[in-house]
Structures are given as structure tokens and as C-alpha cells.
Amino acid sequence: MDPELEAFVPLLVKPDLTDPVADRENYAARAAAAPAPDTSGMETEDRTVPADPDVPVRIYRPNGARGAIVWLHGGGWVMGDLDSDHHFAARIAAATDAVVISVDYRRSPEHRFPAALDDTYAVLTWAADHAAELGVDARRIAVGGHSSGAGLAAAVALRARDRQGPAICFQLLNQPVLDDRQETWSQRNFTDTPLHDRATLTAVWRHYLGSQPATPYAAPARADDLSGLPPAYVATAEFDPLRDEGITYALRLLQAGVPVELHQWPGTFHGSLAILSADVSQRQLAELGAALRRALAP
Helix, strand or coil: CCHHHHCCHHHCCCCCCCCHHHHHHHHHHHHHCCCCCCCCCEEEEEEEECCCCCEEEEEEEECCCCCEEEEECCCCCCCCCCCCCHHHHHHHHHHHCCEEEEECCCCCCCCCCCHHHHHHHHHHHHHHHCHHHHCCCCCCEEEEEECHHHHHHHHHHHHHHHCCCCCCCCEEEECCCCCCCCCCHHHHHCCCCCCCCHHHHHHHHHHHHCCCCCCCCCCHHHCCCCCCCCCEEEEEEEECCCHHHHHHHHHHHHHCCCCEEEEEEEEEECCHHHCCCCHHHHHHHHHHHHHHHHHHCC
């Protein structure tokens, strides 16, 4: 493990997800203690996207932005909201000069699949319809996220393709949750990794799906056909149960004719990007920003 990251491991709290409300409160408290991002070069606005039900969003609008990304927070579909993801969304906006539309999608287990996907698709459709109001080119709208949010981004790309919905120019998938079957080598062997492990992910999927079977819109790795999807940047962490499903998904996208940039980060673990003092975290953020800038360039 990267020595800068390893020093923080004893301080990390792994949620067990038996009490989602308590886990959310702890997650929010940890996020609130993180260093505040610099938002001086952008406008920030909270809005509500009309849907059934309406979806709260937070819009980050850097000066001169022309492209946009519908951004989806992590937290296993159980934890996280606009405030807890403020540090991540604001930094993505600052690093890319893109309008970032952070989505406060409904969380499980109170709202199981497909509630979060429905909310995300509603925001994507709204962003495409209101591109002029947002000051962006409708042809330059991406989707992306971290962890469960990255899984949602992959799922909404599948739904948009299948419904011939809004055009998505790019998908930014950071350590995505993609496969409920948990059959990969990393899923089977990483049973005590920092922040989350196989057991954590089992609980995540149980909360998200309940008793219903997974479809490709819940677990994109189950999709038989990945052709016609937007170009992708996929990032994985070495000591992450999700590592191998992310790598496999990237390879399958390539085999389906989709342009892909895959970056496997040695010495990192799931969510270690939040340790901003580490050099590798700074490089990860810079790479995410550079990939999105390239995708949204005129």
C-alpha cells in the first residue's frame, strides 16, 4: 500500500450498514470534517429538477464553462448527499471548468432500485433540455460519479442508449460498483480491506435490491451488449473488492468498440482519494479532471 495512505488506515471507520441512519450521520460528519474546497471561481446554486418526485441538485458553474457533467455521489446508494459530496463535486468543477450538476438521488433501503436511477435519468433529461439555460452545449454533457455513483452513471448511460434518450458524450467512472454477483477474484479475496470489503458490498447490494433480481440497469456488468455506449474513463484501486469488475467492464467496453481509458492505481484502496494530503490522491484528482476536460473540449 502507498505509505502516505497506509498511515491513515487505523483512523478509518468501516460502516457495517446494519443501521443506515446512523451510518449516514457518521458519513456526513466525516465529510464535514474534510478540508473545504475553493469555490471562489464558480457560482454554486441549489435547485430542484421537476420529476416524480422532484430531485434536488446542486449546480457548480465555473467561469466560462461550456460542457457539463451530471455527477453522482458515492456511499453505497445508502449514504451521501449534496453536502457530503460538496468537496468532491466542487473539485471536479474546479479541475475541469465544467458545469457540475450534483444529484441528490433517493437512497436505499427506503427507496430501492430503480429510484436512484429514475432520479438520475430525470436530471440527465432536464440538463439536456435546459442546456442553453445552463450555458452549455447540449452535445457536451457527460455523466460520472464515484463508487455507487459511478455504477449509476454506467446504468444511466445504458438506459439513455436503450431509450434513445439524451445524448451522453462521456462517462467518468471512478471505482464503479457494477456487479451484484461478487464473483471476481478481488471480490472473493479482499475481505478485510480499508473502508469497505466484500461484506460491506454484500450489504450495499441487499439494501439496493431488496428481494428483486438484478437487471443490467441495476448492475451494468450484467448487460450483454455494451456497444453504442459513450466513451469512458474507468479508474480502479489496487486494494478494492471492486477492482476486477471495473477492469473487466472497461475491457468489455473496448471489445464492444467503445473508446476507453483505464487507469489502475497501485497502492490505493476504495475511497482513499479522500485523503487529499497524499500525492497519489492529488494525481488521481488531476487525472479525473484531465480526462473530463479532454472529453468536453470543443
